[in-house]
Amino acid sequence: xxxxxxxxxxxxxxxxxxxxxxxxxxxxxxxxxxxxxxxxxxxxxxxxxxxxxxxxxxxxxxxxxxxxxxxxxxxxxxxxxxxxxxxxxxxxxxxxxxxxxxxxxxxxxxxxxxxxxxxxxxxxxxxxxxxxxxxxxxxxxxxxxxxxxxxxxxxxxxxxxxxxxxxxxxxxxxxxxxxxxxxxxxxxxxxxxxxxxxxxxxxxxxxxxxxxxxxxxxxxxxxxxxxxxxxxxxxxxxxxxxxxxxxxxxxxxxxxxxxxxxxxxxxxxxxxxxxxxxxxxxxxxxxxxxxxxxxxxxxxxxxxxxxxxxxxxxxxxxxxxxxxxxxxxxxxxxxxxxxxxxxxxxxxxxxxxxxxxxxxxxxxxxxxxxxxxxxxxxxxxxxxxxxxxxxxxxxxxxxxxxxxxxxxxxxxxxxxxxxxxxx
Amino acid sequence: xxxxxxxxxxxxxxxxxxxxxxxxxxxxxxxxxxxxxxxxxxxxxxxxxxxxxxxxxxxxxxxxxxxxxxxxxxxxxxxxxxxxxxxxxxxxxxxxxxxxxxxxxxxxxxxxxxxxxxxxxxxxxxxxxxxxxxxxxxxxxxxxxxxxxxxxxxxxxxxxxxxxxxxxxxxxxxxxxxxxxxxxxxxxxxxxxxxxxxxxxxxxxxxxxxxxxxxxxxxxxxxxxxxxxxxxxxxxxxxxxxxxxxxxxxxxxxxxxxxxxxxxxxxxxxxxxxxxxxxxxxxxxxxxxxxxxxxxxxxxxxxxxxxxxxxxxxxxxxxxxxxxxxxxxxxxxxxxxxxxxxxxxxxxxxxxxxxxxxxxxxxxxxxxxxxxxxxxxxxxxxxxxxxxxxxxxxxxxxxxxxxxxxxxxxxxxxxxxxxxxxxxxxxxxxxxxxxxxxxxxxxxxxxxxxxxxxxxxxxxxxxxxxxxxxxxxxxxxxxxxxxxxxxxxxxxxxxxxxxxxxxxxxxxxxxxxxxxxxxxxxxxxxx
Numbered sequence: 001x002x003x004x005x006x007x008x009x010x011x012x013x014x015x016x017x018x019x020x021x022x023x024x025x026x027x028x029x030x031x032x033x034x035x036x037x038x039x040x041x042x043x044x045x046x047x048x049x050x051x052x053x054x055x056x057x058x059x060x061x062x063x064x065x066x067x068x069x070x071x072x073x074x075x076x077x078x079x080x081x082x083x084x085x086x087x088x089x090x091x092x093x094x095x096x097x098x099x100x101x102x103x104x105x106x107x108x109x110x111x112x113x114x115x116x117x118x119x120x121x122x123x124x125x126x127x128x129x130x131x132x133x134x135x136x137x138x139x140x141x142x143x144x145x146x147x148x149x150x151x152x153x154x155x156x157x158x159x160x161x162x163x164x165x166x167x168x169x170x171x172x173x174x175x176x177x178x179x180x181x182x183x184x185x186x187x188x189x190x191x192x193x194x195x196x197x198x199x200x201x202x203x204x205x206x207x208x209x210x211x212x213x214x215x216x217x218x219x220x221x222x223x224x225x226x227x228x229x230x231x232x233x234x235x236x237x238x239x240x241x242x243x244x245x246x247x248x249x250x251x252x253x254x255x256x257x258x259x260x261x262x263x264x265x266x267x268x269x270x271x272x273x274x275x276x277x278x279x280x281x282x283x284x285x286x287x288x289x290x291x292x293x294x295x296x297x298x299x300x301x302x303x304x305x306x307x308x309x310x311x312x313x314x315x316x317x318x319x320x321x322x323x324x325x326x327x328x329x330x331x332x333x334x335x336x337x338x339x340x341x342x343x344x345x346x347x348x349x350x351x352x353x354x355x356x357x358x359x360x361x362x363x364x365x366x367x368x369x370x371x372x373x374x375x376x377x378x379x380x381x382x383x384x385x386x387x388x389x390x391x392x393x394x395x396x397x398x399x400x401x402x403x404x405x406x407x408x409x410x411x412x413x414x415x416x417x418x419x420x421x422x423x
Numbered sequence: 424x425x426x427x428x429x430x431x432x433x434x435x436x437x438x439x440x441x442x443x444x445x446x447x448x449x450x451x452x453x454x455x456x457x458x459x460x461x462x463x464x465x466x467x468x469x470x471x472x473x474x475x476x477x478x479x480x481x482x483x484x485x486x487x488x489x490x491x492x493x494x495x496x497x498x499x500x501x502x503x504x505x506x507x508x509x510x511x512x513x514x515x516x517x518x519x520x521x522x523x524x525x526x527x528x529x530x531x532x533x534x535x536x537x538x539x540x541x542x543x544x545x546x547x548x549x550x551x552x553x554x555x556x557x558x559x560x561x562x563x564x565x566x567x568x569x570x571x572x573x574x575x576x577x578x579x580x581x582x583x584x585x586x587x588x589x590x591x592x593x594x595x596x597x598x599x600x601x602x603x604x605x606x607x608x609x610x611x612x613x614x615x616x617x618x619x620x621x622x623x624x625x626x627x628x629x630x631x632x633x634x635x636x637x638x639x640x641x642x643x644x645x646x647x648x649x650x651x652x653x654x655x656x657x658x659x660x661x662x663x664x665x666x667x668x669x670x671x672x673x674x675x676x677x678x679x680x681x682x683x684x685x686x687x688x689x690x691x692x693x694x695x696x697x698x699x700x701x702x703x704x705x706x707x708x709x710x711x712x713x714x715x716x717x718x719x720x721x722x723x724x725x726x727x728x729x730x731x732x733x734x735x736x737x738x739x740x741x742x743x744x745x746x747x748x749x750x751x752x753x754x755x756x757x758x759x760x761x762x763x764x765x766x767x768x769x770x771x772x773x774x775x776x777x778x779x780x781x782x783x784x785x786x787x788x789x790x791x792x793x794x795x796x797x798x799x800x801x802x803x804x805x806x807x808x809x810x811x812x813x814x815x816x817x818x819x820x821x822x823x824x825x826x827x828x829x830x831x832x833x834x835x836x837x838x839x840x841x842x843x844x845x846x847x848x849x850x851x852x853x854x855x856x857x858x859x860x861x862x863x864x865x866x867x868x869x870x871x872x873x874x875x876x877x878x879x880x881x882x883x884x885x886x887x888x889x890x891x892x893x894x895x896x897x898x899x900x901x902x903x904x905x906x907x908x909x910x911x912x913x914x915x916x917x918x919x920x921x922x923x924x925x926x927x928x929x930x931x932x933x934x935x936x937x938x939x940x941x942x943x944x945x946x947x948x949x950x
Contacts (some may be wrong), residue, residue: 054454067446
């Protein structure tokens with residue numbers, strides 16, 4: 001869609017502010033009532049989902065130009081989709097989609113993305129990862145006791161962050177796969193960024209090139225199934241890729257894979273992991289992971305000024321994310337006590353890292369991480385668990401900055417521990 | 424743009440992070456729901472972008488608000504403050520105005536359990552306040568605008584009926600005291616606070632001025648800035664250990680209904696029986712909620728999506744629904760519950776009504792109980808076209824509400840026939856009784872399409888017709904779309920009250936810097 005195609009939607013915002021909060025019915029306390037880290041940090045209405053739709057409308061109508069401050073408004077959004085979940089409780093509006101289109105428009109106008117984004121996009125183009133690391137060192141995390149099978153049609157798509165920054169997740173995932181007796185291969189130094197950091201900041205043209213290149217590579221190597229331990233990669237491969245590049249490759253997240261292994265008794269969680277944990281739903285594994293369902297039909301006026309879609313148009317409300325699998329896995333780890341935060345599942349509070357914020361607005365990203373950590377601490381859990389290396393990196397930084405006594409683990413790490421180290 | 428030195432002076436008060444004059448940021452304050460209708464009424468092309476403020480400031484304290492207001496007086500800059508800022512009345516009307524966004528002032532200062540009041544800052548929302556009151560076994564009155572809006576705004580500056588009005592009244596009645604930055608920057612605290620350090624009453628010992636501060640309609644933020652409000656609380660009819668608990672996934676959540684709660688939809692064939700039942704149900708204090716809408720509205724109340732609402736309408740709901748009252752009996756004990764439910768049945772039978780829930784015509788799920796007491800049901804009306812607004816707004820007797828509903832129908836039907844507003848067969852209304860007596864509020868929610876010029880123009884013309892109807896038949900006045908011209912329209916039939924409002928405005932705001940917007944302009948400006 002183009003920004004113009006969102007015009008009616010943008011003009012229909014009633015500026016009600018629901019987009020700033022979790023769905024009103026599920027609010028349990030004042031402290032944890034909000035859903036948007038951006039409006040919480042910056043406060044001006046422009047920094048909310050609805051506010052950004054208005055900014056998009058003003059830009060589309062030629063009322064404003066892309067100033068430095070407006071670019072900050074556009075890019076200091078984690079693109080977490082929380083605003084859209086709350087908005088759709090009542091309205092047929094898609095603020096998160098409109099924000100994405102505004103970013104695309106900013107890039108097309110030559111003003112976006114932000115300098116830090118441009119820099120990492122260059123690195124993705126040059127080094128296949130946004131960190132500028134040596135592609136040859138991508139599989140450096142691989143230890144001698146891990147077995148891969150280069151003839152397998154199952155790919156463990158490690159992702160840039162687990163490859164270079166959170167290697168323990170890659171190791172744990174590979175060991176779990178080995179323990180389950182599941183053959184898999186890696187792309188090794190040929191693995192390319194999934195395109196998420198490029199796509200999220202609106203450089204859609206380059207992102208689509210990456211998607212096409214990756215799919216081509218997968219097809220050439222006979223990949224039929226992809227396992228990813230990164231929520232961002234999962235979201236791209238599972239949700240965004242099919243919108244732009246045709247493929248029929250099965251994509252699953254490690255949490256789903258582990259749940260399946262446990263059910264099929266391919267792995268056994270026997271070792272006690274005595275800890276009280278709380279689980280953070282990564283946005284890209286949760287509300288944003290709900291697939292776009294293609295729809296064809298017509299808009300019918302059933303009553304004066306009231307239209308419906310025939311057949312009914314699927315509404316992407318965030319309910320279809322991966323919420324139960326990680327929880328089911330945690331519940332089966334002996335010794336683990338799972339306690340929930342107030343904001344969970346489709347109304348989870350973002351960690352603050354996504355949408356290019358961690359690179360362009362590090363102070364904001366760290367602040368958001370601290371907000372979420374405060375909520376995690378309020379549960380009296382000793383450990384925060386999630387299933388995304390990017391969330392994990394931001395949380396680890398938050399834990400350090402606030403000198404929290406909380407530990408952070410990826411789900412795969414706890415599973416590996418409960419398996420006795422994967423042996 | 425503001426002069427550089429003036430902008431710098433504002434910056435000095437709030438800090439660089441909390442001021443902006445970027446046009447895109449400003450446009451998010453210029454854009455307001457219903458600007459398109461007011462524009463159409465003025466003969467302009469309908470659009471949501473209204474007057475753009477010259478700057479937005481985000482103060483964090485009363486002292487900062489005071490400094491901002493004084494600076495505005497000094498430099499002839501108009502100001503308008505808002506809490507969450509939903510609706511055209513929140514926006515500025517003067518091209519040389521700044522917007523004071525009170526978002527950073529969001530503390531619950533005090534909950535006095537024994538004396539049943541809370542002291543709140545501007546950006547505490549209804550849902551937030553409510554969620555913090557349960558542990559005290561208390562609730563507040565939340566205005567129909569919704570759980571995400573601010574009770575301080577409604578209590579100090581708007582009328583504010585809500586879904587629990589039979590039990591909790593309306594906002595104007597429940598304000599006990601305020602901290603008020605007057606248009607010239609003086610701070611005034613109304614009520615008992617300065618006498619005793621407690622906010623138990625807004626009428627003294629100490630100064631009252633409640634009628635001047637807001638009267639019935641409120642000043643819509645046109646007479647200074649309210650930085651704290653003490654509001655009355657009510658007993659929450661659930662055990663103290665009961666917790667607000669939801670489960671499930673959007674849009675079909677589940678909610679733990681407290682014990683001794685029961686919803687009814689009492690349906691009466693004719694308005695006459697409806698009216699008698701409404702009087703008696705209100706008088707006997709049996710219900711926390713007594714709300715009426717169109718049959719189409721009932722379809723929206725107890726469904727979770729637009730698709731479901733439309734399907735419910737076409738599945739035959741309309742044929743079985745006439746003039747109904749959605750009621751919620753919410754009791755503290757089994758005996759109280761038994762007594763009230765028995766009374767409901769007796770009154771229903773006395774006036775020949777039937778219960779649409781018992782008959783399976785409509786089925787509120789547990790989450791709809793939660794939505795009812797969280798004041799979310801009004802929002803369901805937005806589902807039909809992403810937009811509605813209400814004409815009328817009379818708060819008078821139950822019989823006047825019924826009369827208004829009857830007189831409104833043919834006028835509304837005329838615009839439905841033109842295809843410019845939503846088709847509810849002219850029956851789309853919202854009536855709620857309040858204060859457990861003979862009083863009721865009535866407005867006529869009307870669906871229109873804000874992206875369709877003809878629809879906006881049509882709604883605007885319908886609004887004008889409704890205003891004329893109110894005037895001709897003494898049916899009260901609208902409370903959404905008001906301001907100088909609307910006040911003038913009603914003046915002759917109401918003791919020329921706007922003249923008095925203008926005197927108040929002129930006396931309190933001699934420099935005319937508190938943006939009047941939907942209030943009135945003062946008698947004269949010194950400048």
